[in-house]
Amino acid sequence: MARRRSANKGYEKGDRVGELIRRILGDELAEIDDDRLSLLTISGVEVDNELSRAKVFWSSFDGDDDEIAEAFADHAGSLRTAVAKQTRLRHTPRLEFHPDPGIRDGARIEEILANVEYTAQDYEPNPEVGDA
Numbered sequence: 814m815a816r817r818r819s820a821n822k823g824y825e826k827g828d829r830v831g832e833l834i835r836r837i838l839g840d841e842l843a844e845i846d847d848d849r850l851s852l853l854t855i856s857g858v859e860v861d862n863e864l865s866r867a868k869v870f871w872s873s874f875d876g877d878d879d880e881i882a883e884a885f886a887d888h889a890g891s892l893r894t895a896v897a898k899q900t901r902l903r904h905t906p907r908l909e910f911h912p913d914p915g916i917r918d919g920a921r922i923e924e925i926l927a928n929v930e931y932t933a934q935d936y937e938p939n940p941e942v943g944d945a
Contacts, residue, residue: 831858834867834896834906849876849884856913860906863897867906872916885910 839920842850852875859868873881885892889908920936 818867827860827862827864830864830900830902830906831860831867833900834858834860834908835868837896837899838869838892838908841892845888845891846886847884849880852876853881856916864902864906865904869910869920870913871910872913874920878912881912882925884912 835855838855838858842853842855853871853873855869856872857870859870860866869885871881871885889910893905893908896908
């Protein structure tokens with residue numbers, strides 16, 4: 814089923830709410846005095862069509878995923894309260910925090926590529942293909 818676009822700049826309401834929540838959480842995390850949440854980025858927020866649940870994706874190259882998940886669990890109530898106060902939503906979505914797999918996958922690919930060894934034959938022209 815195709816997703817319907819709203820008249821507001823071609824974005825769905827869930828996309829707009831997700832971006833708003835991402836900004837609010839970014840600002841709130843800067844104010845929280847918890848070392849487990851330092852050097853952390855909110856990379857995206859996906860809000861379901863009913864606006865009842867928001868998947869918050871985060872990335873960190875410095876921290877332990879389990880410690881960060883625990884910190885989010887500890888601060889989930891205050892973060893949801895901040896979202897409620899700064900939005901005009903009838904019901905504030907329940908926040909679910911997940912590590913962003915794309916960031917780590919990209920870092921892993923870069924690590925693999927950095928360790929690939931090339932030999933001289935990799936650079937020799939192939940006479941069957943022609944000199945490119």
